[in-house]
Amino acid sequence: MRKSTVAIVGRPNVGKSTIFNRLVGERISIVEDTPGVTRDRIYAKAEWLNTDFNIIDTGGIDLSDEPLLVQVREQAEIAIHEADVIIFLVNGREGITSADEEVAKILYRSNKPVVLAVNKVDSYEMQHLIYEYYALGFGQPFPISGTHGLGLGDLLDEVVKHFPDRSNEIEDEDRIYFSLIGRPNVGKSSLVNAILGVDRVIVSDIEGTTKDAVDTSFTREGRDFTIIDTAGMRKRGKVYETTEKYSVLRAMKAIERSDVALILIDADTGIREQDKKIAGYAHDAGRAIVIVVNKWDTVESSQDAMKEFEQEIRKQFQFLSYAPIVFLSAKTKKRLHTLLPKIVMAGENHAKRVKTNVLNEVIEDALAVNPTPSIKGQKLKILYTTQVAAKPPTFVVFVNDPQLMHFTYERFLENRIREAFGFEGTPVNIYARRRN
Ligand code: GDP
Ligand code: GDP
Numbered sequence: 001m002r003k004s005t006v007a008i009v010g011r012p013n014v015g016k017s018t019i020f021n022r023l024v025g026e027r028i029s030i031v032e033d034t035p036g037v038t039r040d041r042i043y044a045k046a047e048w049l050n051t052d053f054n055i056i057d058t059g060g061i062d063l064s065d066e067p068l069l070v071q072v073r074e075q076a077e078i079a080i081h082e083a084d085v086i087i088f089l090v091n092g093r094e095g096i097t098s099a100d101e102e103v104a105k106i107l108y109r110s111n112k113p114v115v116l117a118v119n120k121v122d123s124y125e126m127q128h129l130i131y132e133y134y135a136l137g138f139g140q141p142f143p144i145s146g147t148h149g150l151g152l153g154d155l156l157d158e159v160v161k162h163f164p165d166r167s168n169e170i171e172d173e174d175r176i177y178f179s180l181i182g183r184p185n186v187g188k189s190s191l192v193n194a195i196l197g198v199d200r201v202i203v204s205d206i207e208g209t210t211k212d213a214v215d216t217s218f219t220r221e222g223r224d225f226t227i228i229d230t231a232g233m234r235k236r237g238k239v240y241e242t243t244e245k246y247s248v249l250r251a252m253k254a255i256e257r258s259d260v261a262l263i264l265i266d267a268d269t270g271i272r273e274q275d276k277k278i279a280g281y282a283h284d285a286g287r288a289i290v291i292v293v294n295k296w297d298t299v300e301s302s303q304d305a306m307k308e309f310e311q312e313i314r315k316q317f318q319f320l321s322y323a324p325i326v327f328l329s330a331k332t333k334k335r336l337h338t339l340l341p342k343i344v345m346a347g348e349n350h351a352k353r354v355k356t357n358v359l360n361e362v363i364e365d366a367l368a369v370n371p372t373p374s375i376k377g378q379k380l381k382i383l384y385t386t387q388v389a390a391k392p393p394t395f396v397v398f399v400n401d402p403q404l405m406h407f408t409y410e411r412f413l414e415n416r417i418r419e420a421f422g423f424e425g426t427p428v429n430i431y432a433r434r435r436n
Contacts (some may be wrong), residue, residue: 007079182264237338240385288350346425398435
């Protein structure tokens with residue numbers, strides 16, 4: 001089931017980043033006593049009462065070159081676009097400011113649920129501070145303290161109440177959900193159009209998402225596909241839409257809902273640092289991956305050029321050794337026909353389950369070729385192996401002592417499993433567990 005998303009909005013220095021870190025439960029971004037500190041992560045998983053959700057710190061989308069009112073306005077719009085529930089954060093020690101009113105005005109116009117939180121209420125004696133904030137018009141204000149971790153439970157109880165009901169959202173097991181991710185201008189929109197060009201396009205507004213987030217479904221050769229969030233790629237000229245943080249945020253949200261992520265690389269400009277970052281998110285999320293080198297029409301086409309580019313990709317994206325590479329041009333449609341078969345292959349491998357008895361035969365053969373190692377006179381013993389999950393394929397190897405499973409041996413087993421079952425396009429997880 002799709003997770004709900006919560007966004008924190010509010011003018012600078014009210015404590016958004018402090019609260020974000022509290023809710024995420026790790027100290028991941030650095031909060032200093034200087035306003036506008038840079039934050040690394042602005043989108044993360046959180047959990048409350050067994051409900052998983054995602055949380056966005058809109059303050060982390062750096063618009064600091066813009067006037068304050070433009071910043072708060074755009075951050076409020078991001079929250080409206082991206083979130084199911086909005087936490088509107090104010091500073092209990094400063095009263096209502098004109099920037100708070102500006103945020104409020106934008107939030108009134110949306111029909112997203114807003115929960116008002118008054119931060120920096122560091123003790124019970126300070127609770128009376130909240131009354132003034134009823135005037136903002138969002139009902140009961142929740143007193144909280146980011147630095148002391150007070151009031152967050154009550155706030156989250158309220159937030160969770162407003163999550164949309166997704167119990168009747170059906171996920172079609174045979175359908176392949178994929179997304180196109182990559183830097184601005186690599187050709188994502190062009191490639192979506194090229195893929196859809198010859199098909200009857202069914203555009204469906206999925207409930208609970210904004211007008212902008214539209215998935216596109218199509219059928220080809222008897223298979224159903226859905227492209228995640230294509231309309232969201234359209235540029236509409238807001239300041240934040242061109243920021244790197246925002247494009248990463250969009251990419252992460254799209255990856256999360258996909259089976260297969262297409263990592264687009266621009267053949268014309270070559271591989272950039274940001275390409276690797278984006279690919280890293282897809283890999284970490286455990287999605288199947290196809291690397292697409294777009295704009296191949298701009299390169300003098302030859303077998304050598306392709307080989308060279310492929311070698312460069314393999315060198316720069318070592319963690320994606322399982323991902324197939326497709327060279328094409330969204331513009332001329334050359335080699336476009338090679339793409340969907342790779343998406344299907346990656347999607348099928350990602351969902352694949354193998355039989356336990358065949359799996360154990362493969363492991364036994366592997367052990368015969370390359371016996372288990374010993375560490376300090378202790379020999380690793382493998383009892384049996386089982387696939388515990390798909391999407392991505394996840395295996396548990398039961399052993400006498402997981403400490404004895406060296407990562408090089410784990411890598412060896414992974415390679416044997418890959419050779420035997422063909423998991424091209426998908427990451428594979430292997431865990432060693434103790435069993436006596
Ligand atoms: P942001 O700009 O809205 O993300 O605000 P930050 O999270 O960076 O916090 C701004 C300042 O307020 C920092 O100096 C924090 O230490 C401080 N702060 C955050 N939460 C609280 C709180 O609950 N009580 C007090 N007294 N200070 C806080
Ligand atoms: P997006 O920002 O990733 O969605 O990229 P767009 O689809 O908007 O494309 C950015 C620019 O690259 C546009 O000017 C496109 O016409 C151009 N473009 C996209 N695909 C190709 C291609 O295969 N070859 C060439 N030469 N240009 C392309």
